[in-house]
Amino acid sequence: MQPQDVAPRPAAGSGSDRTVDVEEAEAALVEHYPRLVRLAYLVLPPRLGHGRRVLTAHALVQRALPRGRSAAPVIPAQSTGRDGDPGYAYVRLQVVRAALEAGLPLTLRARPKRAQLPPLFPLVWGLRLFPRPGGADELALDQRLAALSGPARAAYVLRGLERLPDGDVREVLTEAGVKRVESALREAAGVPAAQYALLAESTEFDPCVLQARPTDLMRRRRHTRAALAAAAALAVCGALVALPGDGWGPDGAAAPVYARNPAAEAALDPGRLVKISPAVWKTSARTDFSVWPARGALTRDTTLLRRALAVWARPGEAVQVSATPETPAGGPAGPPQLLYAGEIGNARVVILYDGLRIARYAEPKDSTAGAALDLARADGATGAEAGALVLDRADGNVRYLTAPWVTKAVERDLSKPGAGSMDLTLTDGITSPLASPATRTGACTTWNVLELTDASGGHLLSDLGELVPARLTAGPPGSAREASGAQALRTWAPFACSLADVRAQGVRTVNAWGYARQPLPDGSGSAAWVCTRAETWRGDGNRVLAQFHTPGGLFGTAVAKAGDVPACGPRDPHVLAGVLWKSKGGHWYLLAAGDEATASVRATGGVRGSGQGNLLTVAAKQGAQAGLEGELKNGRPIIGLR
Known part of the structure; x- marks a missing residue:
């Protein structure tokens, strides 16, 4: 065997005490380039075809240089008594790893590795390159190698071409990322070792001794004509777009047209x-x-x-x-x-x-x-949800275009249920202007809404800054009703200004559910617990607020907020929330309430306490941090909104 057919032996020592720089690896790559390309060619999957395997083998070897200084794997070669070459050991490992990666199938779940993609370089136009054909022995060996898995093919080539013992083959395959090394060695043992010499000597397995033939000339001619026709069509389209006229081009404030459809x-x-x-x-x-x-x-x-x-x-x-x-x-x-x-x-x-x-x-x-162009989702809108559209906003007022079945329209202050309403004129379905809270800034003291009447009754709609006003309802999840009734208006009144929290979010409906009343520990009356849930047109982005209102206060306070949760909705009609409250006497309490299906409530963290039923009152200190846990009557646990 000629000296150039023997793999250089790396220096003794551990992989951690030897490093390889770019110059050292490049010297090894240039000196042993034919051997490394042959190694890559033999390990690459035969399904790529001879031409692509040749170009890919050259590409993998040329990309095997390190970017900086890298640790050199210590895999001894087959001969003894030679000077070590950690540069060769490093480059050989990179070539084996890349050739194995090139045989992996492409999937949608993982980003493709560089070796799995066709190489950009070397690039050959108009020619097909492939090794010189061999005899019957080479054909038989090529067929046997094609039947092996990638790791098994690499094991056989390392044994035959590199003359590595099995222990060193295991190290190379392990370093290259092979998981089932022993299985690869057993599979490779099925190919006779007598054919090792062909790997190093046959020109059929040498991608550096090549034949050149032209590619399909007729197909190339057709592709060239198609490319020229496409370029001409693109030029004509560009010229047509630039021409003036009254065709389907720029129209008013619209952008130009770049293609006719x-x-x-x-x-x-x-x-x-x-x-x-x-x-x-x-x-x-x-x-x-x-x-x-x-x-x-x-x-x-x-x-x-x-x-x-x-x-x-x-x-x-x-x-x-x-x-x-x-x-x-x-x-x-x-x-x-x-x-x-x-x-x-x-x-x-x-x-x-x-x-x-x-x-x-x-x-x-x-x-x-x-x-100006405004767009809004309205899929599935029916009944009250299709009752009105925003036609115009000006000077803090809004005008609506109402459905043809609307018989009456009034303006109402949602925060003052006893204040009555003001009739709006309807002209061809268009309302007279009414105050809009959508663009208002500063403190909230009122919240004007639109109340429409049709054959089914009254419906409340609120302008939240979008084309389709949000429908307001009240009641338990799954059985909520229109918010135009007297009881529903009283439920909504302290929490009307909380609608500002869901402006410009594509809200379809907002429901207010008074889920509990809790006696205050200082005997000053009872507080109301209300959960408001905003549903969007797109289905996600829902907003849940747990709110607390004490006697004498004009507006309630949001004590917990959550987004994209099922709580307080038809899928999970339960809620639990709490608040630190200060009595008139200066004492602090943790007040918590769940809906009627809550069997027990427990406070954890900075406040400790528990109680049966859906209410909990525990003495606390100012600024205390507490968590809430509860259990429903059916035994299911529930966590407090935060």
């Missing part, structure tokens, strides 16, 4: 807008936005409607765009339904509905500059 053009054609007849809702079994008629004085203004549709599909940089959280962007998939087009104040307004979203387009009367 027949389906998109049809969806944004004003002539194809869905317009519902004013009488449809009277005979329909549905009470949602799909049966709203098209209202307003500009429903036939195709120029305005075209601008609204174009801005919805592609709002320009100057358009002020707002959307409720997780509202899908982009224009409608098909022609949307027109709900309103008209002039409100100093603006022209268009409201559209595509079955999933409400889109409100507004522009000044005298120009298209300063246009």
Whole structure:
């Protein structure tokens, strides 16, 4: 055997006391490059094909250099009495590891390793490179190696090409990340050792002695023609976009069009807008936005409607765009339904509905500059949830467009249930302006809401800064009712200002549930415990507040907040919360309450105490930190909201 066919022997010592720098590893790589490439070629999976295996083997060896100084593995070679070469040992380990990684299948669960991807370099255009063919013995050995697993193939090659004993083969495979080393050695033993010489001597396994042939010339010609045609088409499209004219290009405040799409053009054609007849809702079994008629004085203004549709599909940089959280962007998939087009104040307004979203387009009367687009989720809205839409906000007031089945609209202060209400005029479904709490800053002293009346009764809606007002309900989860009744209004009154906590969050409904009343320890009356839960249109992002209200106070206090929890809702209609309270005499207490299904309550941490039933009163100190635990009557534990 020639000296260059013998792997260099690393120096004695441990892997921790020898390091390899870039220069040392590069010297070993250059000196033993043919051997390392042959090693990589033999370990790579044969399913890659000869051509790709050749390029991949060269790429793996060329990428085997360390980035800095690295520890050298100590794996002795087959000969004795030679100078050590830790650089070769390091590079060989990197090549084996990368070749084994290249045989791993790609999965969606893990990021692909670099060795699993086709190499960028070396790069050969127009040629197929593959080793010279051998005889029958080489063909038989190649077939046997192809039948082995990657680790077993590496074990056989290390034995035959590197002439390593099994102990050193185990170390190399372990360092390379192989988990079942003994299984790989047993599998490799199934290939006769008599064929070891072919690994080092046959030109069929030498990726440095190559033949070159052209790639598929006809396919290459077709691909070249296709690439030229695509480039020409792209250039033509760019030129068409830049041309002036009245085609489907920039429209009002919309962004330019960079490609024509027949389906998109049809969806944004004003002539194809869905317009519902004013009488449809009277005979329909549905009470949602799909049966709203098209209202307003500009429903036939195709120029305005075209601008609204174009801005919805592609709002320009100057358009002020707002959307409720997780509202899908982009224009409608098909022609949307027109709900309103008209002039409100100093603006022209268009409201559209595509079955999933409400889109409100507004522009000044005298120009298209300063246009605005608002989007909101409205999927599944029915009944009271489809009772009104925000048409306009100005000077702290809001005007609504109401459903055609609404017979009466009034303004009410939710914080003052006994103050009565003020009638609002309805003109073609549009309310007169009423005060909006959505954009108010400073201390909260009132909270005005809209009360609508239809054939099913009264419904309360609150403006929370979005297109679709939130529906207000009251009562236990699963059996909540409209908040327009006298008892529901009294429940909501101390907690009306807590609605500010859920503004601009895509809220669909907010329910207030008075789940407990607790006698105060100083004999000053009883406190009310209320849980308010805000549900969103998207299903997640729900907000739960546990609130506490004592006699004589105007508003309640939020003592616990939680998001994305099932508590206080239909899926888990239970709640437990507590608060540190100071009596008029200056004494501090921990007060806690659960709903009626709570069998016992226990305080932990800085305050200790327990009691049967759903109420707990324990003497405490100012600033004490306590946890709450409880047990329901069915034996299920419950944790206090924090």
